[in-house]
Amino acid sequence: MPTSRLLGCVSLCAIALASPAYAQSTVQLPQVVVQGDGNTSLVSPGTAGAxxxxxxxxxxxxxIPDTQFKNAPAQTIKDVVDWTPGVWAQPxxxxxxxxxxxxxxxSRxxxxxxxxxxxxxIPINTSDGYGDFQEIDPSAYxxxxxxxxxxxxxxxANSLGGAINFVTPTGRDAPTFEGRLDGGGFGYFRQAVSSGKAFGPFDYFITGSNFTNQGYRDHSDGKGQRLSTNFGYRFNENIETRLYLNFNHIRQRIPGDLTKSVALTxxxxxxxxxxxxxxxxxIDTGRIASKTTFRIGNAxxxxxxxGVDRHLMHPIYQWLDYxxxxxxxxxxxxxxxxxxGYRNRLVAGVNMxxxxxxxLQYVNSGGNKGALTRSVVQKPENYSAYLENSFYVLPTVALVGGLQYLYAVREQEVIYTTSGDVNGRATYSILSPKAGVLWDVDPTWQVYGNVSRSGEAPSFGEGTGSTVPFYSISAQTxxxxxxxxxxxxxxxxxxxxAYRSAIKNELLCYSNSFGTCNITNADRTVHQGLEIGFGVSLLKSLWSPGPDPDRIWLNVAYTLNDFRYDGDATFGNNKLPGAPPQYVRAEVLYKHPSGFSFGPNIEWAPNEYYVDSANTTxxxxxxxxGxxxxxxTKTYSAYxxxxxxxxxxxxxxxxxxxRATAASRLYSPGNxxxxxAGLRLKL
Incomplete structure (x- = not known):
């Protein structure tokens, strides 16, 4: 879809929202400055503060508040973000x-x-850029x-996709005790317990869970335990420190991709x-972190x-021990x-x-380690500094300018290899400016726009060994x-x-061997789309009138994607594979002030999409x-x-x-x- 049409659509939406029907409201958006008190944390000020x-x-x-995903199975990250337009999460x-x-x-x-x-x-991704979801415990946040x-x-963060931050409660906003049981299809059973409390300046929160899952598919059973805790101490009303600990022990079998015909039959x-x-x-992981917040005047x-210690034990085509x-x-x-005399908001920071x-990699002999095939030591480094300033030319209009600088290193030393690994070192220096405007039309309504640059260094997984080594891959901007x-x-x-991203050196699949995609740089590509989310009361005061009536609520999240090559020498203007042109989540929910809700929902991908860059399949x-x-209620909940x-x-x-054929094993069937069903008790 051309950029003019994308931006025109949102402009029309904004005009419609400016009509007199939207002019009155009793709801106020929160004020800008977060003030700490005895019931909130300075380090983690809660949902309203966020x-x-x-x-x-x-x-x-x-x-996304926990009320949106806790009264549901909350098994995977999809259960958390699936109602966010622009986010595509499929287990x-x-x-x-x-x-x-x-x-x-x-292409990943x-x-x-x-x-x-x-x-x-605090980062979950590895230092060279990889991320995993087995360390995510959706119902813990x-x-x-x-x-x-x-x-x-x-x-x-400065990547094309952006960032997702999962925030645990503290002892200042958590129940003294919370227990939860979930169970259901395909042998899924999960138990979780948490506790939080504040004692004067000290507070604690701890949550642990255990799950087992036989899985919908053969050879897809899994089990695991997760533990997260944080301890806070408030020295005075302006200084607070918090210690975080996180542990995960996950065991999961992999059923593998199938051909299209087998996946559907x-x-x-x-x-x-x-x-x-x-x-x-x-995966076994242990993470320790500390964070201290100081409030000094207006700052x-x-x-x-x-620090993170992560052990990946991953028998696949070889036995990976990382x-x-x-x-x-x-x-x-x-x-x-x-x-x-004008309001000015400055944000600045540094990260390392x-x-x-x-x-280490070994021959995979029936799920057991065989002979050593690879031993390499990889040393990634990432240093970034950023600054963003919002100057309010009017009390409700801010002009925003920002700048970020990233310096990254990828260095590899080969100890032993049978597959062509090579020594090498690459450095990346990326400067990313940003400019935007933010308009508070009224206390409940904002309009915004921005132009920004992003950049990310490749991981060690890019390239094809000695033929196209990782250090020859350019940064994606x-x-x-x-x-x-x-x-x-x-x-x-x-x-x-509405957005449009003009991308250079996108990390994409240009060739493959043995069904594995080899990642290198494309020339130019374009990602553009519409992200539309809305909710509306279709009816209210049906059986329970008053200031908090019952209602029938329609909730919709719609994503329109248009991703394509831009005059590529190999693939021309073909569509990029891997994501649907449209994706819809919708529900009609009856909501009663007593806490009862009931209703149907849909997940709809109305279009086929390509699985190969050649656009053949x-x-x-x-x-x-659903x-x-x-x-x-405040004491218990069930679903x-x-x-x-x-x-x-x-x-x-x-x-x-x-390039795919009917024999290509690329497809993961859905459940x-x-x-x-689940039950939660809060005391």
Whole structure:
């Protein structure tokens, strides 16, 4: 879709929202400055504080409160972000998910890249850029922040997709005790317990969970335990420090990708090689971090340190035994003051994320280690500094300028190899400016626009060994134009954005061997789209009138994607594979003030999409129906949810390739019909 049409559509939406029907409201957006008190944390000010902070961003950002995903199975990251337009999250098996924001990381058939994950503002991704979802425990978080594209400047993130930050409660906003049981289809059973409390200046929060899952497909069973805790101490009303600990122990079998015909006719099938070699992805992690917040006049300062020890035990085509030791530090200042009588808000910070990866590979002999085939030591380094200033030329209009600088190193030493690994070192220096405008039309409605640049260094997984070594791969950069509006009213909400990203050196699949995509740089590509989210009260005061009436609420999240090559020498103007042109989530929910809710929902991908850059082979469109009932009070909550009630066979996720055939194993079937139920007690 041409840029003019994209921007024109959002302009029309903004004009419509400016009509007199939207002129009155009793709802106020939170004020800008977060003030700490005995019931909130300075380091982690809670959902309302996060919403206040993100309202200062002239671009697409969203806070997802736990009320949106806790009264549901909350098994994977899809359950958290699936109602966020522009975010495409489709599970493959277990916790593994294909995640893309605005088409980021489309060529990454395993793990995650181009979107940076954080836990309480501290990086989860490895120091060379990879991300995994097995360390995510969806039901453990107070809220989740989604920053699309360069709108993630708050954390110094600078990737095409942006960032997702998962935030745990503290002892100042958590129940003294909370227990939870979930169970349902395909042998899924999960138990979780948490506790939080404040004792004067000290507070603590701890949560642990255990799960088992037989899986919908053969050879897809998994189990695991996760533990997260934080301890806070407030020295006075202006200084607070917090210590974070996180541990994960995950064991997960891998069923493998299938051909399209097998995926749609025998979706429970596991690929024979995956069974023969007992392919798995097992992870043990330990993370320690500290963060201290100082409030000095109009300024808030955050400083912190962190370290991660991650062990990946991954028998696939070979037996991968990788040890990651990552460490880093960060500092950030926000000063909300005045210049010449005009409000001025300055955000500045620095980040360091370094590490060492001991990568060992062995022959996979029936799921056991055979002879050593590879031993390399990889040393990634990442240093960034950023600054963003918002100058309010009017009390409701801010002009925003920003700049970020990233210096990255990728160094590899080969100890032993039978597959052509080479020694090498590459450095990357990326400067990314940003300019934007933010208009508070009224206390409940904002309009924004920005132009920004993003850049990201490649990981060690790019390239093809000695033929195209990792150090010959260029950094991926993009210039993004964005315009949008968001607002919250008692009877309707909206979040509308149009964007266009012109990308250079996008990390994409240009060739393959043995079904594995080899990643290198494309020349020029374009990602553009519309992100439309809205909610509206269709009816209210049906059986329970008053100031808080019952109502029938329509909720819709719609994403329009247009990703393509731009005059490529090999693929011309072909569409980029790996993401649907349209994706819709919608529900009609009856909501009663007592806490009861009930209603149907759909997940709809109305179009097929390509799985190869040559545009020869596609997936299949699908429509899934669901139904959910929940009851939520201050003391307990319960839910029952049915998913894929028509038991449709469909393609949930794909691996992409340069040229596909009917025999290409690229397809992950989605789960069949299932019913889940859960109970939560809060004291």
């Amino acid at each position: 919403e206040r902070e993100l309202r200062q961003t002239p671009g697409a950002v969203e806070v 493959k098996w277990g916790d593994d998910t294909r995640l893309s924001i605005r088409g980021s990381g489309l 058939n395993f793990h995650l890249r181009s979107t940076q994950l954080y836990l309480d503002g 107070r809220y989740t922040e989604v920053f699309k594209g360069s709108n993630a400047l708050r954390y110094g 025998s979706p429970k099938t596991a690929w024979s090689d995956n069974v023969t070699n007992d392919q798995q992805r097992n 808030t300062v955050d400083v912190g340190l962190f 040890r990651y030791k990552d460490y880093g530090a960060f500092g950030r200042i926000v000063n909300d003051g005045e210049i010449g 994320l370094n590490g060492k990866i001991d990568a 993009a210039t993004t134009y964005e315009i949008g509006t968001r607002g919250r009213r008692p009877d309707y909400t909206w979040d509308l954005t 596609t997936t299949a469109s699908y429509l899934l129906w 139904l959910r009932a929940a009851y939520d 029952v949810e049915g998913r894929n009630l028509t038991d449709e066979n469909y393609i949930s996720a794909v691996s992409i390739i340069d 069949g019909r299932a019913v889940y």
